[in-house]
Amino acid sequence: MSSTAAAEPPPPPDAALPALFWSGEGSDWMNESDNAEFAALKAMLEESPLSKRDLAEMHKNKGNDALKYKANPLYARYAVEHYTTGIVVGCDDDELNSVLHSNRAYAALWLKNYRKAYEDGMKAAKYDGANVKAWFRAAKASLALDDYEQCASLCVRGLEVDDTNRDMKVLLREAKRGVERREAQKKLDDVERARCEAYASALRDKSIRIGPATLGSGERWPVIDGKTNEATYWVLFVYPESMQTDVVEAAREADALAAHLDVLFDPNGPPLAWDNARAYTRDSVEIYWQTNAVVPYTREQIVTKMLDAAGVTRRASDDETRRDIADAEKNAKVDARDQFMRLIDTENTTLGDLVKSKEFVIAGHVVLYVVAKGSAFRRQFLDGDWEL
Numbered sequence: 001m002s003s004t005a006a007a008e009p010p011p012p013p014d015a016a017l018p019a020l021f022w023s024g025e026g027s028d029w030m031n032e033s034d035n036a037e038f039a040a041l042k043a044m045l046e047e048s049p050l051s052k053r054d055l056a057e058m059h060k061n062k063g064n065d066a067l068k069y070k071a072n073p074l075y076a077r078y079a080v081e082h083y084t085t086g087i088v089v090g091c092d093d094d095e096l097n098s099v100l101h102s103n104r105a106y107a108a109l110w111l112k113n114y115r116k117a118y119e120d121g122m123k124a125a126k127y128d129g130a131n132v133k134a135w136f137r138a139a140k141a142s143l144a145l146d147d148y149e150q151c152a153s154l155c156v157r158g159l160e161v162d163d164t165n166r167d168m169k170v171l172l173r174e175a176k177r178g179v180e181r182r183e184a185q186k187k188l189d190d191v192e193r194a195r196c197e198a199y200a201s202a203l204r205d206k207s208i209r210i211g212p213a214t215l216g217s218g219e220r221w222p223v224i225d226g227k228t229n230e231a232t233y234w235v236l237f238v239y240p241e242s243m244q245t246d247v248v249e250a251a252r253e254a255d256a257l258a259a260h261l262d263v264l265f266d267p268n269g270p271p272l273a274w275d276n277a278r279a280y281t282r283d284s285v286e287i288y289w290q291t292n293a294v295v296p297y298t299r300e301q302i303v304t305k306m307l308d309a310a311g312v313t314r315r316a317s318d319d320e321t322r323r324d325i326a327d328a329e330k331n332a333k334v335d336a337r338d339q340f341m342r343l344i345d346t347e348n349t350t351l352g353d354l355v356k357s358k359e360f361v362i363a364g365h366v367v368l369y370v371v372a373k374g375s376a377f378r379r380q381f382l383d384g385d386w387e388l
Contacts, residue, residue: 052091059086060100067103070110079107098128105137109144117141125157132161136168143171148178189312196306199224200299206231206253207356210302211294212329213364215388220365223250230254233351235366237264237287240386241377242274251366253352257287261346279372286378288341288369291359292334301325341369341382 048055063082069075083104087097105120121138124131135158142151155172159165202224203210208231213219220234231253237246237260248260265282272280297305304321308314344354354360371378380386 052089053093053096056086056089056091056093056096056100059083059089060096060103063100063103063107067107067110070107073111076107076110080104080111083107094127095131098124098131098134100124101127102131102134102137105134105141109137109140112144114141114144118145121154130161132158132165132168135161136165136171139168139171139175143175143178146178148175148182151175152179185313192310192312193303193307196303196310198226199306200302202229203302204299206352209296209355209361211296211361211363214294215364215367218364222362231352231355233355233362233366235260235351235368237368237370238388239274239280239370240381240388241371241375243388244272244274246370251351253355254350256348256350257344257346257354257368261285261287279375280370284373286371286373287344287346288371288381289344289354289360290367290369291340291342291357292338293361293363293367295328295334296361297325297328301328336384341384344368 050058059082063079063086066075066079066082070079083100086100087104091097101120102124105117105124108114108117108120118138118141121134121136121141124134125138128134135154139151139154139158142148142154152172152175155168155175158168159172162168203222206224206229208222210219210221215236215238217236222231222233224231232250233248233253235248235251237248239245246264251260261282265280265285267282271278300321301324304318305325307318308322342359351366355362355366369381371381377386
């Protein structure tokens with residue numbers, strides 16, 4: 001009785017070749033035109049008794065043998081090295097040079113180095129426009145790079161060579177679907193971009209400035225009604241003496257702050273659970289806001305943050321703004337000499353009035369500080385001798 005074992009791949013071919021070209025878009029794929037190792041290798045090859053064409057053919061075949069085991073990246077890499085060596089030989093056979101570049105493009109696709117695959121596919125097509133594999137591999141790399149228009153264009157060029165090529169037709173359909181998806185996404189992106197731009201304009205028109213959150217409660221920006229142009233705010237009332245908080249989730253800009261205090265300190269309601277001294281009552285509290293709480297976002301930063309939060313297709317042109325946003329959020333502190341606590345006339349001041357102050361910046365959301373008039377803590381608070 002006999003058993004048949006699965007065939008094992010041979011040892012990596014010509015392990016003494018230079019270790020070049022590894023996978024991925026970000027890897028250092030060395031080019032034959034500017035590599036010192038290849039310059040030395042080329043000089044050595046010129047001393048071979050074989051003709052340049054025979055040398056190039058030999059390395060093409062060795063590359064093909066390595067690609068039989070392409071599922072193992074090591075073999076795909078050795079294939080790349082052999083094809084590159086065949087290119088370095090510099091034979092004057094355009095058809096063979098086309099095959100070498102086309103096959104190296106195939107190996108690059110396996111290694112997911114799509115940019116190099118595209119470049120080699122195009123070089124192969126330049127050497128031999130009838131090489132349909134060159135057009136196909138350049139097109140496939142373009143699809144992987146999300147360049148659907150270019151992929152479709154290359155498929156059309158390939159089908160001009162072989163209008164029966166099924167793989168090319170399938171790839172062309174994928175490219176057209178990609179174009180359709182991108183166009184549909186662009187329409188959605190344009191609608192969302194217009195919404196974000198309109199919101200940023202509304203903030204400007206209402207003199208609302210927004211910056212990074214500082215209290216760990218996130219960014220909860222004002223909601224502005226598109227019909228009435230009325231803003232509502234998520235307001236955090238902070239009791240710095242006890243480190244307690246209250247929240248009003250939808251405070252209208254026209255509301256006097258006194259109306260919210262009437263609810264928070266309803267004399268008919270239960271006292272604050274943490275206020276054992278009963279120091280915080282409707283008539284005994286003062287409300288403060290901090291000037292220049294944070295550095296406000298620019299209009300561009302506001303729009304970019306909104307677009308990213310909405311999942312709109314990211315534009316490379318916004319990357320610098322994203323870096324500025326990251327810096328602003330990391331370094332949200334303002335010079336302490338520009339920060340003061342301002343007492344609010346709660347009976348006559350609305351949120352709309354408050355945010356119009358040139359020194360009022362919403363730190364993620366509106367933050368107001370509640371202090372008892374007769375407490376020992378009040379002087380500490382006003383002197384800045386406290387921390388949250």
